[in-house]
Amino acid sequence: AQSVTQPDIHITVSEGASLELRCNYSYGATPYLFWYVQSPGQGLQLLLKYFSGDTLVQGIKGFEAEFKRSQSSFNLRKPSVHWSDAAEYFCAVGAGYGGSQGNLIFGKGTKLSVKP
Amino acid sequence: DGGITQSPKYLFRKEGQNVTLSCEQNLNHDAMYWYRQDPGQGLRLIYYSQIVNDFQKGDIAEGYSVSREKKESFPLTVTSAQKNPTAFYLCASSTTRGTGDEKLFFGSGTQLSVL
Numbered sequence: 447a448q449s450v451t452q453p454d455i456h457i458t459v460s461e462g463a464s465l466e467l468r469c470n471y472s473y474g475a476t477p478y479l480f481w482y483v484q485s486p487g488q489g490l491q492l493l494l495k496y497f498s499g500d501t502l503v504q505g506i507k508g509f510e511a512e513f514k515r516s517q518s519s520f521n522l523r524k525p526s527v528h529w530s531d532a533a534e535y536f537c538a539v540g541a542g543y544g545g546s547q548g549n550l551i552f553g554k555g556t557k558l559s560v561k562p
Numbered sequence: 563d564g565g566i567t568q569s570p571k572y573l574f575r576k577e578g579q580n581v582t583l584s585c586e587q588n589l590n591h592d593a594m595y596w597y598r599q600d601p602g603q604g605l606r607l608i609y610y611s612q613i614v615n616d617f618q619k620g621d622i623a624e625g626y627s628v629s630r631e632k633k634e635s636f637p638l639t640v641t642s643a644q645k646n647p648t649a650f651y652l653c654a655s656s657t658t659r660g661t662g663d664e665k666l667f668f669g670s671g672t673q674l675s676v677l
Contacts, residue, residue, distance in 0.1 A: 455602070482666075489566075489652055489668030490605075536604060550666070552604040 448473045450539050452553035459527050460561045467522040467556050469537030478540030479520040480550065481511055485533045493535075496520065507531070532560045564589045568653050568669035574677050575640065575647060583638045583672045585653035591667070592658045594636035598622060599650040599671075608651075611636055612658050640674060648675050 449472045459465055471477055478497050482490040494505025501513040511522045520537060534557045538550040566587045575581045587594065593612045597605040607620030611630040625644025630636055636655075640647045653669040 450604075487671065487673075489654075489670045490666070491668070492665055495665075550605075550607075552606075554602055554604040 448477075448539055448551050450537050450551055450553035452535075452537055452556050454556045455554070456557045456559065458559040458561060461529050462526050465522075465524045465527045465531070465558070467535050467537075467558070469520045469522065469553060470518050471520060471537070471539045472518065473539050479511075479513060480538040480540070481505065481509070481520075481522050482536045482538060482552075483507075483533050484536065484555075490536065493522070527558075527560055529560045529562065532558055534558070566653055566655055566667055566669035568651075568672050570672060571670070573672055573674045575674060576677050578642045580639055580641050581647075581674070583640070583651055583653075583674070585636045585638065585669060586634055587636075587653075587655045587667070588634060589655055589667060590633070591655035592633070593656045594630070595654045595656075595666070596620075596626070596628065596636070596638045597652045597654065599652055605652065608638065650674075 451470045453468050480495045481493040483493050484490045493509050494503050494511055496503050496513045504510050509524050511520055513520050534555045536555045537553040540550055569584045595610040596608040598608055599605050606622050608622055608626050609617055609620055609628045611617035614630055614633050617628050617630050625641055627639045651672045654666045656666050
């Protein structure tokens with residue numbers, strides 16, 4: 447069965463420091479992979495997605511992620527964190543029922559706190 | 563502006579009561595979804611609909627019901643059979659081009675609590 451693991455429940459980084467959020471997935475075929483961000487009490491916003499091609503994908507807000515098939519990973523990175531990046535981040539893999547990626551399997555999330 | 567509107571923002575349910583959460587979208591999307599979010603649990607799919615008058619159960623459909631009479635609307639009813647309804651409920655929509663790269667758009671959620 448498909449699954450997504452985000453090993454870190456909570457991460458704190460200093461403003462201006464680099465960030466890497468880990469995501470490991472289990473999926474039989476080539477996965478559709480996503481990173482979403484959620485501010486408190488709000489819905490989720492898509493940061494970036496990977497379907498095929500270049501394994502390093504660029505997203506919004508200066509985020510990028512790298513797909514590593516050998517490690518079943520899709521880690522999210524940002525070179526310099528801003529205080530406004532404090533939020534919860536979700537990795538997801540597309541189950542792809544009927545081609546629709548709405549049936550996503552989400553990880554449990556990583557909460558990011560940013561120190562001044 | 564196009565988007566998804568969920569209402570109310572906060573909802574309280576008494577024991578034995580059914581409550582309905584509203585979700586409306588003006589994005590002209592065919593597909594709509596309901597997710598439940600519990601702290602530390604991520605999102606779990608309750609129901610989804612890819613076309614009007616049709617919907618399918620997700621992973622945790624027990625105690626919930628939905629309807630899809632209009633393309634724009636996908637209300638979720640939390641019935642008295644749902645014994646642990648306290649959660650944050652998120653509605654989402656997407657196109658269904660069948661390419662797998664459709665982007666999910668989320669509403670801002672409804673927090674349901676039991677009195």
